[in-house]
Amino acid sequence: MSATIDSAALGIPVELGQIGRELKKLWERDGGVSTRASLINFAVYGEGAGSMDANTQLLMELTRHHACRALLVGYAPEPPQPQIRAWINAHCHLSRAGAKQICCEQISFLFEGDTSRRIANILFSNLDSDLPLYLWWQGEFPEPIDDQLWAWVDRLIFDSQSWQNPKAQFALLKESIRRSRSRLILCDLNWTRSLHIRQAIAQMFDHAENLAMLRELETVSILHAPGYETTALLLAGWLAGQLRLQLQERADATLCFQSPEGNKIAFQLHPTDGRSISRCELRSRTSSLRVERDSDGDFFRVEVHLPGDRIYHHLLPAGSNSTASLLLEEIGGGGRHRVYLKALGIAESLL
Amino acid sequence: MPQPCTVVIFGASGDLTYRKLIPALYNIAADGDLPAALSVVGFARREKTDEGFRQELREAVGKFSRQGLNAELWESFEDRIFYHRSEFSDLEGYQRLAERLEELDQDRNTQGNRLFYLSVAPSEFGGILEKLAAVGLNKAKEGSWARVIVEKPFGTDLPSAESLNQVVNDVFREKDTYRIDHYLGKETAQNIMVLRFANSIFEPLWNHRYIDHIQITAAEPLGVEARGPYYESSGALRDMVQNHLLQLLCLVAMEPPTDLTADSVRDEKVKVVRALRAMTPEDVAHDVVRGQYAAGSINGKEVLAYRAEDRVDPQSMTETYVALKVHVDNWRWADVPFYVRVGKRLPKGGTEIAIQFKNAPGVLFNKDTSAVGPNVLVIRIQPDEGISLRIQAKRPGASLRVEPVKMDFHYGTSFGKASPEAYERLLLDAMSGDATLFARRDEVEGAWKFIDLIEQAWHQNPKPPALCPYPAGSWGPPEADALLERDGRAWRRM
Secondary structure, X not given: XXXXXXXXXXXXXXXXXXXXXXXXXXXXXXXXXXXXXXXXXXEEEEEOOHHHHHHHHHHHHHHHHOOEEEEEXXXXXXXXXXXXXXXXXEEEEEOOOOOOEEXXXXXXXXXXXXXXXXXXXXHHOOOOOOOOXXXXXXXXXXXXXXXXXXXXXXXXXXXXXXXXXXXXXXXXHHHHHHHHOOXXXXXXXXXXXXXXXXXXXXXXXXXXXXXHHHHOEEEEEEEEOOOOHXXXXXXXXHHHHHOOOEEEXXXXXXXXXXXXXXXXXXXXXXXXXXXXXXXXXXXXXXXXXXXXEOOOOOEXXXXXXXXXXXXXXXXXXXXXXXXXXXXXXXXXXXXXXXXXXXXXXXXXXXX | OOOOOEEEEEOOOOHHHHHHHHHHHHHHHHOOOOOOOOEEEEEEOOOOOHHHHHHHHHHHHHHHOOOXXXXXXXXXXXXXXXXXXXXXXXXXXXXXXXXXXXXXXXXXXXXXXXXXXXXXXXXXHHHHHHHHHHOOOOOOOOOOOEEEEEEOOOOOOHHHHHHHHHHHHHHOOHHHEEEEOHHHHOHHHHHHHXXXXXXXXXXXXXXXXXXXEEEEEEEEOOOOOOOHHHHHHHHHHHHHHHHHHHHHHHHHXXXXXXXXXXXXXXXXXXXXXXXXXXXXXHHHXXXXXXXXXXXXXXXXXXXXXXXXXXXOOXXXXXXXXXXXXXXXXXXXXXXXXXXXXXXXXXXXXEEEEEEEEOOOOOHHHOOOHHHOOOOEEEEEEXXXXXXXXXXXXEOOOOOOOEEEEEEEEEHHHHOOOOOOOHHHHHHHHHHHOOOOOOEOHHHHHHHHHHHHHHHXXXXXXXXXXXXXXXXXXXXXXXXXXXXXXXXXXXXXOO
């Protein structure tokens, strides 16, 4: 029996071998009223037929900001009969000037039964040629991974926060990428999640006077929501990596580092209800920096204490941690994420 | 508008007549470009009446014509179609054909102009041409013309091509011989010259100074279908590279002709063929990859391995995939490799030429631009004929982030009308006496000379290069990827 899905949201059902032709017809019927736009191939892999409706909604939102050819892949292993179905659709939005509809194509695939090894071929044969391929892999990576998947992927997006065993997942992923000799860029939404707090912290040290705090740093305390320990570890890994700290030992929630000058610095992670990262506080003997997220606001309240009882307050944007926002940040960001890899190296040793 | 004439199709009961030739003539008529006095005579062995033949063709046009079937137009069109039953070897049949053509000249005012279309196996060419000559149909009356169109394959190697050409040229002069390569009739193939020579922005860059390399790809998801026996004797190299892909390569690589006459254009193409660097057996082992599809899946469906296909040798060594690195040894293309690949059972169908330019110096942006990729000009021959150009652009925002964007031109949408089928253009040209889009004898023989060296390295070598398997539905064997990887390049994504 086939999985039940809301195929209306997915658009027109098409035969797998006729997708290109049907897309062409779709645009010909449009008669030039809309402009088809695409900057990247954005593939989304989710498990279960149910993921397809939610992802279609998400893609509708994403295409408003970022023109792409969306390739939605749903995998439902339960049905005993192997079957692959496809649909095409277009997400159209008025341009900023309001005069022209800008449309992005969505091609959806539902792989049912024992069909997972066909995903790479079908995905790769429906790309918009010569444009980069971003693959958002939702959930856990299966073992073994089809290494062929990475052959054409430029950016692999995932969320390590959702993994049951991040250490094993990172090891599995890295080994598979090494085997495939892919040069893809790892994009962890869990890292993106801490972008604004990292920016807020870094920004405070644009002032040369505040740098003394880092040289004399004694403690770092991070408050994170239960289930977001990896987010906090990546933040800790970032701070440690940027300050060139060496891990000495881990005792429960306290991580002990040593600075290049030989100073001991204790990082403490506190699970607390609230935002993924609700507070990060850096303290030295004479000064401190606290970045705290409003419980229901969109800003970080930043408080800097400097010697001589000087206190400064700042309000900085905290962004949104919705999945769509994180994805847009990641798609619109770019770069090779060298800082992430450095932070990840430290975070992995703490997992 | 071409002159009135009679088109005689030998092998009229074959697939090509139903799928391509008659739909093409019908579409030309629908576009108003067919002379009113044109007649068509189908020559074949099977017993059939004019009426029966017309009825079959009506169904075929309804199915294969790009403009569908208009009943009113068909009624006027079918009056011009006749069927002539005869064995190819029966001289009497040709005598009757000559009489019938005379009658048509009188009845339909076709003015003694004849276009003979040999839609038969090359082994039949000699017999048919000999009989045509015997009854004098190869010679036109004063003020009229007689031409012959020959379908590929033009031989299986250089000696057989020379022999075949001799057979044809013994009966028809070279200027009246039209060797059809339907790729040349495609709108985008014709547009290559326009793109290069009617736009001032491309030609100055069209050389080794600015072009890193060129890729020509002809991919198809289909297997050999019912053509097992034919394919066993040809393989991908002979079936596709010797003719279609080398023709495209010539159009991309040639120098500007002095004018657009057939011989001026073909002279320049021949120069490219002559400049192809001949391959030694060592070059073949190093620069050519041959593959054969194993079982796999296409569009989600399991498909058989080549060796398990109908009427294919289970131990077959025939290649269904070829990738090769070709050098054109002249000033323009010094050190610019042309990577050519063709394959069956690949995940996606399409024929494309990609001109990959050299990377811009990245120093200004303090980064390696190769990370985002070079400029690529893609000429899509089929399907969805068109041209795209990939350029780098700054993403809006405070930071300087460079991203590739693609400017795309689609024939279908830009000109608001579908491109004519290749056969429409080629038949019209042959009727009009324009041989520009047809292969000349020296082009064909030059291409065979180049291809034969590869075939010999494969089949007459005590240690031939391996035949590399690839799963159906993949983009070919890993060895083909390695061919480019070792040059620091990669096949582009189609």
